[in-house]
Amino acid sequence: MSDFREQALHYHAHPVPGKISVELTKPAETVNDLALAYSPGVAEPVREIAADPANAYKYTGKGNMVAVISNGTAILGLGNLGPLASKPVMEGKALLFKRFAGLDSIDIEVKHRTTEDFINTVANIADTFGGINLEDIKAPECFEIEKALIERCDIPVFHDDQHGTAIVTAAGMLNALEVQGKDIEDAIIVCLGAGAAAVACMELLIKCGALREHIYMLDRKGVIHTRRDDLNEYKQLFANNTDKRTLQDVIADADVFVGVSGPNLLTADDLKLMADKPVVFACSNPDPEIAPEVAHSARNDLIMATGRSDFPNQVNNVLCFPFIFRGALDVRATAINDEMKIAAVHAIRGIAKEPVPSEVLKAAGVESLEFGAEYIIPKPMDPRLLPRIARAVAEAAVESGVAQIDMPEDYMR
Ligand SMILES: NC(=O)C1=CN([C@@H]2O[C@H](COP(=O)(O)OP(=O)(O)OC[C@H]3O[C@@H](n4cnc5c(N)ncnc54)[C@H](OP(=O)(O)O)[C@@H]3O)[C@@H](O)[C@H]2O)C=CC1
Numbered sequence: 001m002s003d004f005r006e007q008a009l010h011y012h013a014h015p016v017p018g019k020i021s022v023e024l025t026k027p028a029e030t031v032n033d034l035a036l037a038y039s040p041g042v043a044e045p046v047r048e049i050a051a052d053p054a055n056a057y058k059y060t061g062k063g064n065m066v067a068v069i070s071n072g073t074a075i076l077g078l079g080n081l082g083p084l085a086s087k088p089v090m091e092g093k094a095l096l097f098k099r100f101a102g103l104d105s106i107d108i109e110v111k112h113r114t115t116e117d118f119i120n121t122v123a124n125i126a127d128t129f130g131g132i133n134l135e136d137i138k139a140p141e142c143f144e145i146e147k148a149l150i151e152r153c154d155i156p157v158f159h160d161d162q163h164g165t166a167i168v169t170a171a172g173m174l175n176a177l178e179v180q181g182k183d184i185e186d187a188i189i190v191c192l193g194a195g196a197a198a199v200a201c202m203e204l205l206i207k208c209g210a211l212r213e214h215i216y217m218l219d220r221k222g223v224i225h226t227r228r229d230d231l232n233e234y235k236q237l238f239a240n241n242t243d244k245r246t247l248q249d250v251i252a253d254a255d256v257f258v259g260v261s262g263p264n265l266l267t268a269d270d271l272k273l274m275a276d277k278p279v280v281f282a283c284s285n286p287d288p289e290i291a292p293e294v295a296h297s298a299r300n301d302l303i304m305a306t307g308r309s310d311f312p313n314q315v316n317n318v319l320c321f322p323f324i325f326r327g328a329l330d331v332r333a334t335a336i337n338d339e340m341k342i343a344a345v346h347a348i349r350g351i352a353k354e355p356v357p358s359e360v361l362k363a364a365g366v367e368s369l370e371f372g373a374e375y376i377i378p379k380p381m382d383p384r385l386l387p388r389i390a391r392a393v394a395e396a397a398v399e400s401g402v403a404q405i406d407m408p409e410d411y412m413r
């Protein structure tokens, strides 16, 4: 067994299996404590909630609790390995919710036959939670699932692989293009992958200024173009009227490569075909589309990012989902809308341009970090992410009319 594999398995197995547990927030020691916590005292909040469902936020943990829900059909870049195998990732997301945003989170892995079964299962348990983070559900089913659940639930439902990834990608991309001296409006963009992350990333880049006709998206069959007759409705949105068919055809002279597909699909030779000063986000986990050392040995004018913690420029949805839910839940938003997503993009990108606190340098194990090719996006352990993103998101929720309560004046200051 490799050292790292052994370490990872040991981390998950000891001192107790798994990464999360439940803790109590009230005393439960005496007869009186139990009389309040359970029978007869618990009947009082029951009556209050039955009279007004909003009281659930006052008397239960609902408002600080996010469910991380998966069916294990697209576990990272490992593929469809089923609900149970997705549990370490989902526990990991729950760990990150708690560690970075103080949100209680529980993972739920759903075995189901039809997409409708999955939707019904989630909709039927939604009242328990303040928000629902859908995770690692493959395209195209993820689009239908998220849409149906947004319609049926009155709490925020957010497919992290779509929108969390898109928000962080857009923040990193706008900064990377700025460092390279390029405008997003002019950028020729290649997106390898045409699933959950790909479609959402490209849609958000378009909202940030990219031109749809400048985007070449590829799936396992190659370039998505207007003469293909095998495209689902989501891929069709990216069908390019082009004669280009292969990755090599489209990557020639491209400014940007976004990989949200699978491991080792981009070669050093492909990279050499790109325009001057390219931006390469190889975001597949755990293994990127091209290893950073291979990319850097192929050319020295690129900005390179991966989804991993152990290389510079980690473009990973961990920079978004804990904080966007914090902001959304704190104003009891009924949804996470485009205004809130764009607010998160700008909050994330702004932090990367400011001096880095010494505790972040220490946690990252580096002497210095300065906005530039090796630092286009903040580190996940940056304590500024929580107040900045949560506040920006909460403000956007209030301004766009989806907040159900006012934002406290001193919120996150
Ligand atoms: N860094 C980050 O924060 C994140 C990274 N990701 C990564 O993105 C990847 C995709 O995740 P997600 O979108 O959720 O999964 P989906 O299953 O929804 O989509 C996967 C897409 O990748 C395409 N693909 C797979 N293999 C190849 C290949 N050999 N050549 C071309 N295209 C290929 C599939 O093509 P087809 O349609 O033909 O099947 C599909 O369009 C994963 O590796 C995941 O780890 C995802 C979310 C966040």
Ligand SMILES: CC(=O)C(=O)O
Pocket: 075, 076, 077, 136, 160, 161, 284, 285, 307, 316, 317, 318
């Ligand atoms: C980071 C993440 O959510 C993924 O790779 O699926």
Ligand SMILES: [Mg+2]
Pocket: 076, 135, 136, 160, 161
């Ligand atoms: Mg994921």
